[in-house]
Amino acid sequence: MRIAHLAPLWLTVPPRDYGGLETILAYLIDAQVKQGHEVTLFACAGSKTTGRVIEVIEKPMYELLGKFDWSAVYAYEFLAYYELFKRIEEFDIVHNHLGFHFLATEPIIPIPVVTTNHSSVEPDFPYLSQKFKDLNYVSISNAQRSNAPYLNYVGNVYNAVEPEKFNPNFETNQEYFFHIGTMSKNKGVDIAVKAAHELGERLILAGEVRPEDQEFWDTEVLPLVDGQKIRFIGKVNHEQKVDLFRNSKALLFPSQWNEAFGMVAIESLASGAPVIGWNSGAIPEIVKDGENGFVVDNIEDFKKAMQNISQIDRRKCVEGVHERFTADAMAKKYVEIYQSLISQK
Secondary structure, eight states, X not given: OEEXXXXXSSSOSSOSSOOHHHHHHHHHXXXXXXXXXXXXXXXXXXXXXXXXXXXXXXXXXXXXXXXXXXXXXHHHHHHHHHHHHHTGGGOSXXXXXXXXXXXXXXXXXXXXXXXXXXXXXXXXXXXXXXXXXXXXXXXXXXXXXXXXXTSOEEEEOOOOBOGGGSOOXXXXXOOEEEEEEEOSTTTTHHHHHHHHHHXXXXXXXXXXXXXXXXXXXXXXXGGGOOSSSEEEOOOOOXXXXXXXXXXXXXXXXXXXXXXXXXXXXXXXXXXXXOEXXXXXXXXXXXXXXXXXXXXXXXXXXXXXXHHTGGGSOHHHHHHHHHHHOBHHHHHHHHHHHHHHHHHHO
């Protein structure tokens, strides 16, 4: 099959440090190439996959603009449309990861288009999502569908990892818990820090403090970050992240919003580290309570789960990833959806 993937232009694929969508897309493309498909990625320069890369712009938009700016998206995205349309006869299907704006061109595209929304919030442009609601969408979790239940979902495909890129640790002598992500109220970092502090447990925090979260960080989190029991180490790359996962007691994931997936959860499991997650978003779809971690509803149960984490068999964590969240399985499910859409065209 000849597949075109349209990637957002903010970061390279894969990302140089953190970028959930870009990491997933890299895994998906490499798996589809391995399965024998001809795959082309339309992305910014610096992107590298085992498929063909069409460089739409000369560097990531973050580097061009120095920040995220919605008003810049559309102008740059037109360049992606242009490069795709020049080559449209080379493909059997277009897999859109850009969001809703590209779908205005769907009536003039002679092949099927399928869109994966990677967002954890309701559509930013409801007038577009409502207008294009009957087109083809794939959700990344059942939880995500509640953000826009009116869309025409043609499948549900969980995000995935390449398990061989992780180095699971099955020992049970770890000395710290781990939390990674933006240091925000939505991610529940304050809950993770409070729980660790009250239990006297070591906790390592990795990620970034964004400007909009600075006041929350300074007032509700930082006072408990003492640099010894509770440490903040900033952004980490893939290799550092893998080491932090595998050598932790568990990932603390007290997300307080309807997070559509949570890649770090399956990355942790692939490393052998259980997940203690809040009963929100896709966590109940990822974590099997008592098997590869715990799903909780309040901070007291969160602390109990931390105290009982040794009950979880770390090998079960890895086995579950191989059963449900591999890049090969993700790629095959997407191809099945492509084939179904092509047969209906």
